[in-house]
Amino acid sequence: MNGIVMLINEFTPISGGTEKQAERLAAFMAKNGKKVWVITRRFPGLAAKEEYQGFTIIRPPSFGPGKLKTFSFVLGSLWHLWQLRKEYEILHAHMLFGAAFSALLTGKLLKKGTLVKLGSSGETGEIAVSRRSSRGRVRLALLRRWADRVVVLDKKMYVEAVSVGIPAKKITRISNGIDAAQFELEKPKKNAEKVEILFIGRFVPEKSLPTLLNAYQKALKIYPSLHLTLVGDGVEREALENLAEELGVTQEITFAGKQSDVRPYLAAADIFVLPSKTEGMSNALLEGMAAGLPCLATPVGATPRVLENGKHGMLLPVGDVDAWAQALADLGRNPQKRAALGKAARERILNEYDFSIIGARYLALYEEIAKGAQP
Numbered sequence: 001m002n003g004i005v006m007l008i009n010e011f012t013p014i015s016g017g018t019e020k021q022a023e024r025l026a027a028f029m030a031k032n033g034k035k036v037w038v039i040t041r042r043f044p045g046l047a048a049k050e051e052y053q054g055f056t057i058i059r060p061p062s063f064g065p066g067k068l069k070t071f072s073f074v075l076g077s078l079w080h081l082w083q084l085r086k087e088y089e090i091l092h093a094h095m096l097f098g099a100a101f102s103a104l105l106t107g108k109l110l111k112k113g114t115l116v117k118l119g120s121s122g123e124t125g126e127i128a129v130s131r132r133s134s135r136g137r138v139r140l141a142l143l144r145r146w147a148d149r150v151v152v153l154d155k156k157m158y159v160e161a162v163s164v165g166i167p168a169k170k171i172t173r174i175s176n177g178i179d180a181a182q183f184e185l186e187k188p189k190k191n192a193e194k195v196e197i198l199f200i201g202r203f204v205p206e207k208s209l210p211t212l213l214n215a216y217q218k219a220l221k222i223y224p225s226l227h228l229t230l231v232g233d234g235v236e237r238e239a240l241e242n243l244a245e246e247l248g249v250t251q252e253i254t255f256a257g258k259q260s261d262v263r264p265y266l267a268a269a270d271i272f273v274l275p276s277k278t279e280g281m282s283n284a285l286l287e288g289m290a291a292g293l294p295c296l297a298t299p300v301g302a303t304p305r306v307l308e309n310g311k312h313g314m315l316l317p318v319g320d321v322d323a324w325a326q327a328l329a330d331l332g333r334n335p336q337k338r339a340a341l342g343k344a345a346r347e348r349i350l351n352e353y354d355f356s357i358i359g360a361r362y363l364a365l366y367e368e369i370a371k372g373a374q375p
Contacts, residue, residue: 003035003088004366007077007099011040011057015260016202017283018119021176022094023053028359029366030054037084039077039099041069067135070098077102085110089370095119096126096139104142113369116143117151117174118161120280121301124206127160140164148369153281154302172365175302176281177358180349183290185267194227195332198269198293200262200284201276203234208275208298208319210243215275215324217247222329229254231265266291270338271331277318279303289313290349294341296327312348313341 008022026036031054042048042059050057060076062069081091081102092115093103100116107114118126130136143150144165151174152158161171197216201207209230216228230240230253237255244250256265262284266272272288272295279285279301286306288295295313297303307313314331316323331338 002033003084004029004037004090004092005081005084005088005103006036006038006092006094007103008038008040008094009073009097009099010043011038012052013046013260014043017176017280018094020283024177024179024355025092025359025362026055027053028355029363032359032363035087037080037088039080039102041073074098074102078106081106081110089113090115090366092117092366096130096143101139101142104139104146107148108146113148113366113372114146115149115151115365115369116147118153118157118280120278121154121156121160122278124278125157125160125280127164131164148372149365151365154305156301157280174361174365175306175353175358176283176286177353177355178283178286178290178349180290180346180354183263183266183287183292185263185291188268194225195223195271196269197226197228197271197273197328197332198231198265198288199229199273199275200231200265200287201274201282202232203230203236203240205236206276206278208277209236209240211319211321211324212273212275213240213243213247213249213253214321215328216253217249218321218325219328219332220249220252222325223332226328226332227252227254229256229265229269231256231259231262233258262287263291266293269293271296271328273328274298274303275316275318275324276300276303281306286349286353289345289353292342292346294331294338295345296324296331306348306353307345308348312344 006022006026011019012023026038029036036055037058039058041062046059048059058080062073090113091103091107093100094117103114130140150161150166150171152161158171220226244253272293274282274285274297276298281302296316298318299315316327
C-alpha cells in the first residue's frame with residue numbers, strides 16, 4: 001500500500017481541529033514513505049496546487065452559493081481523483097460532507113479502499129445534520145453501503161453510527177492525536193503575580209463562553225490574582241466583549257483574536273479551560289494537555305475519556321457557573337495541584353495521544369483496507 005488521497009472541505013492555512021488532524025496525519029504518512037495528496041476547496045489567494053510538508057495539496061475551484069459551491073467542488077474532486085487513479089489505493093474523507101461523497105463514489109467506481117472519519121456527534125454532528133436533509137440521507141446510504149471503514153472518536157459517535165445502520169464491523173475507534181514534542185514549551189519569566197487562565201477555540205454557542213465569563217467574575221471575588229485570555233474569534237465575539245463590560249471584568253480579560261500559532265499562549269498559561277456544551281475530541285484540549293497545563297473541562301464528547309474521568313484533569317458540569325468559579329479560584333491559589341495535574345495531563349498525551357501512536361494506528365488500518373480492496 002502506498003498512495004493515499006485525503007479529501008476535506010477546508011485545509012491549511014484554514015485551521016480548525018479537523019484541519020489540524022488531517023494535516024498531522026498527511027505529514028505523518030509522508031514521513032513514513034507514503035505518497036499523499038490532499039484534495040480540498042480553493043479559497044482566494046491560495047494556489048491550485050502546492051507541495052507542503054512532503055505531500056501535495058490540490059485545490060479544485062468551487063464557486064457559487066450553497067449547494068452549487070458543494071457541487072462544483074465535488075466535480076473538481078472527481079476529476080482529480082480520476083487523473084490520479086493509478087497512483088493511490090486509499091481514499092480517506094474527513095467528515096461526512098461533500099468530500100465524503102466524492103470519496104465514496106470514486107471508491108465504488110474504481111474499487112479503491114475507502115475510509116470516512118466522523119468529526120463530531122450530537123445535534124451538530126455529521127450524522128444528525130445528514131439525517132435532516134434528503135441530500136444528507138443519500139450520504140448516509142452511501143456510507144452504509146460503500147465505505148470500507150468509518151472512524152469514530154468515542155462511544156457516542158459509535159452509537160450514532162450504528163443507529164443509522166452502519167455495520168459494527170466497519171466501525172473503528174481512533175482518537176485524534178498531537179505531536180507532543182511541539183508542545184514541550186519553555187515557560188516565560190513572569191513579571192506579574194497573576195495566574196493565567198487560557199481558552200482556545202471558536203466563539204460560538206457550543207463553547208458556552210458566557211458560563212466561563214460569569215464564573216471568572218465570581219472567581220475573582222474569591223481569588224483576585226487571576227487573568228483570563230481568550231484566543232479565537234467567532235459570531236459571539238461582540239456579545240462576549242459586551243458581557244465582560246457588564247460584569248466589570250474587561251480589564252482582567254484579554255481577547256487575543258485568532259492566532260496561527262497558539263504555543264506562546266500555552267507557554268504563558270497556568271490553567272487551560274474548555275467549558276463546552278458539545279465537543280467531538282477537542283484539538284485545543286490535547287494541545288493544553290501536551291503543554292503540561294492543568295485542564296478544566298466539561299464531560300461531553302470524548303473529553304471524559306481523554307481526561308480519564310478526572311484522573312488527568314478536572315471535569316465540571318456544563319453551564320454550572322458556581323462550580324466553575326470555585327474550581328478556578330481553588331486551582332488558581334494552589335500551585336502544587338496545578339503542577340500535579342499538568343504533569344498527569346502531559347503523561348496522558350505521551351502514553352495515548354502522541355501522533356507516533358495515532359499515526360501508526362491509521363497506517364495499520366490503511367494496510368488492512370488496502371488488502372481487502374485488492375481484486
